[in-house]
Ligand SMILES: Cc1ncc(C[n+]2csc(CCOP(=O)(O)OP(=O)(O)O)c2C)c(N)n1
Ligand code: SF4
Ligand code: SF4
Ligand code: SF4
């Protein structure tokens with residue numbers, strides 16, 4: 001358990017004055033990540049909302065060394081930085097501990113950046129890659145990504161008279177990452193800051209490549225009120241749409257609230273209830289789309305059961 | 314020291330002597346052998362380099378950018394499709410002023426797929442703000458790489474440098490060549506000076522922000538300036554290196570130009586063949602000269618103009634085409650440089666996909682030029698040499 | 702900031718003044734203003750850890766105010782407060 005009081009004594013490394021939308025989940029995630037880090041960090045950021053809105057020239061919100069190169073190459077960029085660090089360490093030119101982080105959106109991670117990510121993980125760089133997953137290409141105007149939930153209406157998977165929004169379930173990137181047999185990876189949510197900061201600290205103290213997939217509410221793209229972000233990221237977890245878990249050296253483990261659900265200590269909520277609160281799913285709540293909606297609940301339930309099994313329940 | 318080295322072996326050897334901090338690469342013919350050789354040096358502990366075997370050329374260049382901005386001396390190597398895949402991040406490297414050195418073994422672009430030499434790869438990257446130097450032979454390829462370090466890292470320049478050599482023609486040809494001693498190379502290139510490195514965590518910097526209409530143009534203007542200043546740096550570095558080795562290095566290398574009335578402009582390994590052709594045609598009484606273009610970026614426009622003005626006809630040899638344009642890329646540049654001069658400039662596109670260029674073909678070009686000089690009439694401004 | 706010419710700015714858009722975004726005040730985006738009731742507040746810091754704009758000021762583990770220069774008025778602090786100590790009021794309203 002981290003103590004908020006302790007954390008609050010640390011310097012804010014993401015300065016205010018950035019231009020992410022009011023209530024944006026990405027900045028909450030970054031703040032929590034940077035507060036959790038106990039050593040200096042260097043960051044590479046993929047193109048996307050976070051990158052764009054925090055560094056509008058001549059301003060930067062970053063109080064840590066930071067680089068944006070392109071959309072698909074945050075993992076490769078940070079790998080290069082980290083490699084230079086390893087050389088300097090080997091030569092004794094640097095002695096202090098520095099950690100290397102990459103932030104990419106779901107587009108920059110699930111889609112266009114998956115190759116660079118996979119390569120960096122396989123090569124074993126000592127990095128923590130964080131996907132802030134808001135389930136669409138938000139920066140370019142809410143286009144679908146392979147992380148977009150089934151049924152969500154985006155500008156390129158619009159809900160029409162015939163098609164009910166995105167047709168397919170997101171791919172399971174965290175499992176794909178886990179299949180690289182890296183020492184540590186997992187999923188978390190900013191609504192559970194304890195879970196999030198704990199996992200960041202674990203990842204940063206692990207040697208080798210680590211990865212966290214963090215659900216990142218986006219009031220603009222999910223179409224909910226700005227004050228609902230934390231509630232949305234919470235219900236994503238309680239409904240088991242976004243379970244909290246980690247994979248440490250091959251061992252799958254549910255954590256926090258998700259663990260409590262699996263152990264019967266907390267109630268699992270309905271994913272349909274969560275969807276009802278977001279405008280991107282509004283079109284699904286009609287008589288004719290009832291079965292489609294139910295199929296989503298079924299798929300979430302099935303995935304949850306699979307995950308529980310993997311985690312030994 | 315004297316060696317018999319292929320282009321690939323020479324590149325690997327130059328890299329070994331430079332001993333860069335980080336090298337990130339991906340295999341592609343015809344430069345793969347250079348990387349294999351270099352990997353051997355790493356495996357044997359002959360260099361301090363951290364070698365990244367990336368997942369693609371795009372990632373390789375991205376790793377190079379990261380390592381360069383972190384504060385390292387960084388090198389890579391590629392060709393053809395590899396360079397094309399890097400295209401996006403070539404601009405990122407240059408715009409962030411990363412003094413990365415990249416060996417390019419020039420090779421045709423797909424499709425159809427072809428592994429042999431032409432200059433389409435390098436010419437496709439001509440506007441990326443990379444300095445481009447082209448080698449005539451294996452010796453020059455080696456020499457250029459070592460000079461490139463000094464040029465790229467010069468405080469007035471801080472731009473990446475692409476050292477080109479013709480795929481297979483040079484990469485796989487074994488030539489007699491001379492190398493410097495390791496200490497000579499180290500002394501010549503001297504210590505790398507990092508500027509605003511990312512690893513300086515006490516002085517955090519932001520690289521690559523969102524730069525809109527209010528500043529982007531200014532940042533591009535700075536690159537224009539760096540290219541202009543590079544001109545002088547390339548010349549001085551060439552002179553200094555020349556003094557050390559007894560070989561000469563300039564932007565342009567004229568041959569038999571003193572009394573020439575017509576000229577051929579060429580870059581890369583074809584310069585050798587062209588020189589032989591010039592000699593032969595001189596014996597036949599044609600006052601022809603040759604200008605080897607060693608540096609394509611920054612383009613030595615003023616010097617070229619000085620050298621070519623007064624010619625009656627100039628043939629520009631291009632080993633790539635710019636489809637739909639008026640002639641190949643080298644032709645366009647040379648013609649612009651000669652704007653206002655009373656010189657007929659014509660273009661010969663040759664050697665695409667590794668098609669051989671023979672001495673007699675260049676002699677024919679020279680004969681054509683002589684005819685243009687006599688008649689003042691150009692039959693065709695763009696000719697495809699050696700195509701059926 | 703006065704716009705500089707190409708000779709005056711650092712190359713490539715490099716920014717060396719880390720965190721200078723504080724010069725850009727996002728407070729005027731706000732249409733609703735969070736008001737904290739000091740009586741109800743227990744300094745649990747939930748609002749602080751959830752604020753997207755680092756606009757909740759903390760000193761020695763206690764909330765010392767809301768930075769209206771940057772607060773965008775998202776209302777998250779109000780929503781997450783377990784003690785109903787923050788109220789959102791229309792800007793301009795007393
Ligand atoms: C190579 C390339 N393709 C496309 C784009 C356009 N582009 C920029 S950001 C972006 C979407 C980013 O989506 P995501 O990674 O999910 O981040 P978000 O904006 O949602 O935070 C796209 C498509 C680009 N910059 N580069
Ligand atoms: S569009 Fe969404 S992700 Fe982007 S800044 Fe706004 S709230 Fe954040
Ligand atoms: S309204 Fe939003 S921005 Fe303002 S203090 Fe509360 S959480 Fe922060
Ligand atoms: S969440 Fe409420 S009680 Fe807790 S510190 Fe903030 S205002 Fe005070």
Ligand SMILES: [Mg+2]
Pocket residue numbers: 105106107132133134135136137138
């Ligand atoms: Mg996204």
